[in-house]
Amino acid sequence: MTKTFLSPPIARILGIAGAVLAIVAAMLPWTTFVLNKGAWPDKATLQFFDAPFALTGFRWELFLVGIVALVCSVVKVPAQRRVLRGLGFGVAAIGLVNFLFITAEGGGLGAVTAADGASAFGSVAALVAGGLLILGTFGQPLEEIPRWKTNLPTPVEYLGLLVSFAVLLYVVSLTLTAGGQGGAANPYSGPMFLSFLGFGGGLMAAAAGLGILRWISKLSEKHRAFSIIVLLLCAFLLPFTNAGTEYWMTVAANIGVYAATAIGLNIVVGLAGLLDLGYVAFLGIGAFVAANLSGAAASSLGIHLPFYLVVIISAAIAGIFGAVVGSPTLRVRGDYLAIVTLAFGEIFQIAARNNIGGLTGGSNSIPNIPPLQWFDGTAYNESITLFGTPLPSGVLYYFLIVVLIAAVMAVFANLKNSRMGRAWIAIREDEDAARAMGIKTGKAKILAFLCGAVLAGIAGAVFAHKTSTVGYESFLFMESVTLLAAVILGGMGSIPGAVLGASLLFVLPEKLRAFSDYRLLIFGLALILIMRFRPQGLIPDRHRRAELAGEDAEGHTLAETPGDEPEQPRPQEVPAR
Amino acid sequence: MSPLLEVRNLSVAYGAIEAVRDVSFSVEEGQVVSLIGANGAGKTTTLRTISGLLRPTRGDILFRGEPIHRKAAHEILASGIAHSPEGRRLFGRMTVEENLQLGAYVRDDAAGIEADMRRVYELFPVLGERRHNKAGLFSGGEQQMLAIGRAMMSKPKLLMLDEPSMGLSPIMTQRIFDTIKELQSQGTTILLVEQNALAALALSDRGYVIDLGSTTLEGPGTDLLADQRVRAAYLGEG
Ligand SMILES: Nc1ncnc2c1ncn2[C@@H]1O[C@H](COP(=O)(O)OP(=O)(O)OP(=O)(O)O)[C@@H](O)[C@H]1O
Ligand SMILES: [Mg+2]
Numbered sequence: 001m002t003k004t005f006l007s008p009p010i011a012r013i014l015g016i017a018g019a020v021l022a023i024v025a026a027m028l029p030w031t032t033f034v035l036n037k038g039a040w041p042d043k044a045t046l047q048f049f050d051a052p053f054a055l056t057g058f059r060w061e062l063f064l065v066g067i068v069a070l071v072c073s074v075v076k077v078p079a080q081r082r083v084l085r086g087l088g089f090g091v092a093a094i095g096l097v098n099f100l101f102i103t104a105e106g107g108g109l110g111a112v113t114a115a116d117g118a119s120a121f122g123s124v125a126a127l128v129a130g131g132l133l134i135l136g137t138f139g140q141p142l143e144e145i146p147r148w149k150t151n152l153p154t155p156v157e158y159l160g161l162l163v164s165f166a167v168l169l170y171v172v173s174l175t176l177t178a179g180g181q182g183g184a185a186n187p188y189s190g191p192m193f194l195s196f197l198g199f200g201g202g203l204m205a206a207a208a209g210l211g212i213l214r215w216i217s218k219l220s221e222k223h224r225a226f227s228i229i230v231l232l233l234c235a236f237l238l239p240f241t242n243a244g245t246e247y248w249m250t251v252a253a254n255i256g257v258y259a260a261t262a263i264g265l266n267i268v269v270g271l272a273g274l275l276d277l278g279y280v281a282f283l284g285i286g287a288f289v290a291a292n293l294s295g296a297a298a299s300s301l302g303i304h305l306p307f308y309l310v311v312i313i314s315a316a317i318a319g320i321f322g323a324v325v326g327s328p329t330l331r332v333r334g335d336y337l338a339i340v341t342l343a344f345g346e347i348f349q350i351a352a353r354n355n356i357g358g359l360t361g362g363s364n365s366i367p368n369i370p371p372l373q374w375f376d377g378t379a380y381n382e383s384i385t386l387f388g389t390p391l392p393s394g395v396l397y398y399f400l401i402v403v404l405i406a407a408v409m410a411v412f413a414n415l416k417n418s419r420m421g422r423a424w425i426a427i428r429e430d431e432d433a434a435r436a437m438g439i440k441t442g443k444a445k446i447l448a449f450l451c452g453a454v455l456a457g458i459a460g461a462v463f464a465h466k467t468s469t470v471g472y473e474s475f476l477f478m479e480s481v482t483l484l485a486a487v488i489l490g491g492m493g494s495i496p497g498a499v500l501g502a503s504l505l506f507v508l509p510e511k512l513r514a515f516s517d518y519r520l521l522i523f524g525l526a527l528i529l530i531m532r533f534r535p536q537g538l539i540p541d542r543h544r545r546a547e548l549a550g551e552d553a554e555g556h557t558l559a560e561t562p563g564d565e566p567e568q569p570r571p572q573e574v575p576a577r
Numbered sequence: 578m579s580p581l582l583e584v585r586n587l588s589v590a591y592g593a594i595e596a597v598r599d600v601s602f603s604v605e606e607g608q609v610v611s612l613i614g615a616n617g618a619g620k621t622t623t624l625r626t627i628s629g630l631l632r633p634t635r636g637d638i639l640f641r642g643e644p645i646h647r648k649a650a651h652e653i654l655a656s657g658i659a660h661s662p663e664g665r666r667l668f669g670r671m672t673v674e675e676n677l678q679l680g681a682y683v684r685d686d687a688a689g690i691e692a693d694m695r696r697v698y699e700l701f702p703v704l705g706e707r708r709h710n711k712a713g714l715f716s717g718g719e720q721q722m723l724a725i726g727r728a729m730m731s732k733p734k735l736l737m738l739d740e741p742s743m744g745l746s747p748i749m750t751q752r753i754f755d756t757i758k759e760l761q762s763q764g765t766t767i768l769l770v771e772q773n774a775l776a777a778l779a780l781s782d783r784g785y786v787i788d789l790g791s792t793t794l795e796g797p798g799t800d801l802l803a804d805q806r807v808r809a810a811y812l813g814e815g
Pocket of ligand 1: 591594595596614615616618620622623663772
């Protein structure tokens with residue numbers, strides 16, 4: 001666990017020094033010269049460093065964290081060292097991101113230290129400050145995370161939740177827009193976004209250390225209905241914030257489609273524990289069915305059905321394929337099942353590439369799928385005015401997808417708490433024992449595939465109209481893997497986890513465009529780090545919350561659980577029904 | 578009257594390996610019957626076949642006079658045979674209560690399930706006290722109690738216990754055997770597989786010795802206990 005290799009007073013002094021240094025770093029210049037692609041943002045270049053106290057952007061963020069850290073290290077706050085350590089990591093992250101990026105862009109350490117008689121030690125100072133803050137927490141062992149009361153008067157609890165979700169809305173809006181839209185005009189959007197993540201992550205870690213996050217999650221579990229309504233409201237309010245531009249609405253809607261699909265995959269992988277490596281095919285089937293029934297000129301059927309019918313048909317056809325792919329689960333388990341699903345994904349992709357039955361458009365895709373229309377004939381890709389606020393085009397799709405996600409979540413939650421859901425979880429835990437409980441494991445597994453495929457099919461129908469072009473390139477193996485990663489990253493079997501996972505996995509690549517060549521590297525590194533430090537997922541499901549951490553909710557070490565024996569040959573087994 | 582369970586000339590094979598050969602025995606209603614035998618004799622295989630997890634290559638299994646060896650596991654469970662498997666096989670990440678609920682998966686009488694859950698908690702108070710704790714955190718003895726409780730939740734006529742004393746201290750083993758007696762007095766018929774032959778035979782109405790896949794000896798528990806061959810082979814004497 002935590003070592004205490006410093007004497008408490010020294011550690012305390014180091015911490016205070018770190019906080020002060022972070023504030024100082026915010027006021028220092030960060031680059032010695034104007035980089036080739038343009039000046040470093042927020043007037044952090046020496047030449048432009050005319051206003052050390054007029055802080056903006058990442059320098060303002062760093063300044064804020066520094067002030068909070070200073071206050072927390074001088075005043076006695078609960079779980080002080082946990083808070084400071086979180087902030088310290090935030091400061092170090094901001095320093096590191098800028099240090100690395102400026103060094104790379106500026107062609108050497110001269111850009112971040114001293115060159116031509118000028119010095120700009122901002123990022124180095126931030127790095128050191130972060131290190132000092134973290135070091136300062138090694139004087140004594142880390143405290144227990146405080147537990148806050150969750151039996152307050154109901155109005156107070158409602159207020160707490162309202163404020164928390166309002167903050168969440170604000171954070172989401174900030175995160176989406178942080179660093180701005182990448183491109184030639186804004187070459188540094190990637191590092192600015194990462195700096196923001198460091199800032200946000202540091203504050204989050206501090207809030208988690210204070211026990212605030214746990215308090216909020218306890219409260220929202222207690223007032224489920226209220227929380228859901230407020231969350232939905234927040235989602236509807238997002239277009240009214242700074243994120244309400246066409247670009248961010250499109251990004252948000254894309255994320256939404258994948259989040260809905262990830263929740264469907266979560267039934268198969270998270271609940272029933274069946275590894276599916278070809279899941280994106282069901283999204284594709286839904287999308288191609290919808291494209292063919294949309295009346296698009298390129299579709300060979302030339303049928304145009306109302307959207308609600310299209311959704312039902314897409315779901316049904318995807319569901320049928322789900323059951324077909326699921327049926328081998330009666331015979332194959334584990335790795336073998338993964339290979340079967342992988343093969344299905346590839347078959348689908350190759351069939352779509354070859355324009356099978358003239359239904360997929362092959363490499364030409366099916367373009368010009370008409371947009372959906374609101375009852376009064378407004379196309380979903382038009383901009384609208386709501387409550388006197390002009391909203392960008394694409395916002396109607398965003399709203400539709402919010403509704404879609406809410407519906408999919410409701411389906412998932414109901415399934416999970418149903419008899420079938422319990423059977424799935426039992427199968428995931430120990431298939432043989434589940435069979436001994438009288439669970440028809442074969443039927444249950446096929447049903448899991450079917451339900452997951454139906455949800456993906458519905459998402460696919462929306463996807464087809466939203467993107468207006470459906471081609472096989474959208475449904476490659478990589479997409480299946482990313483969806484799977486979203487489920488695992490968020491926390492298997494957890495609904496908010498799947499949404500968060502999908503958001504991260506589809507926002508990060510968008511945001512990291514500036515890193516071009518290094519994008520996948522950074523992306524992979526981030527995934528490895530998350531899985532190393534939070535193997536149970538970002539928002540773990542109750543059943544899995546503790547298991548991988550080796551502890552239960554009370555902090556007891558988890559005993560070996562039976563049922564993990566290696567597979568034995570079982571030729572005479574009764575096939576499951 | 579026909580016995581509650583009758584196994585006739587049962588053979589079961591894993592591929593080419595015949596694990597059970599020509600085993601026959603019967604269990605009368607209300608009795609405790611033990612199957613004993615060396616490691617690898619085929620006891621677990623026999624129980625798994627009775628509960629429909631394996632298919633026999635030859636022989637019949639009759640439950641209340643009806644053949645069941647072609648039925649699916651869930652049908653056999655619903656007809657009244659519960660199986661507490663070797664090694665307990667609890668759902669370790671689920672709570673006590675969730676484990677018990679899964680034990681009652683084939684039932685749909687909510688009130689009856691509720692009553693039976695209370696009955697389990699009465700029989701094993703420690704389970705009731707920690708009903709919201711994860712099963713995987715319990716001690717071996719407590720887990721065994723939960724495994725028995727879970728099997729009871731399907732309200733079986735016949736309860737099959739595969740090595741319930743495995744890995745338990747002598748005191749805990751005694752506890753489990755007392756429970757078996759108590760369940761019997763409450764009207765449950767029990768088919769017991771045990772390594773602990775001495776204790777098992779002492780409380781059994783009838784015992785069968787399985788050797789190399791076949792039944793070789795049978796008789797009332799106390800008679801078997803007195804049998805020289807049993808004492809030599811399984812009780813480490815003479
Ligand atoms: N899944 C399997 N595949 C192949 N052989 C098996 C399998 N399970 C058991 N066997 C073999 O079948 C025989 C009987 O095994 P079984 O588990 O029924 O014995 P047992 O009497 O319960 O033994 P123990 O007292 O050690 O539990 C053994 O030789 C064993 O190796
Ligand atoms: Mg055995």
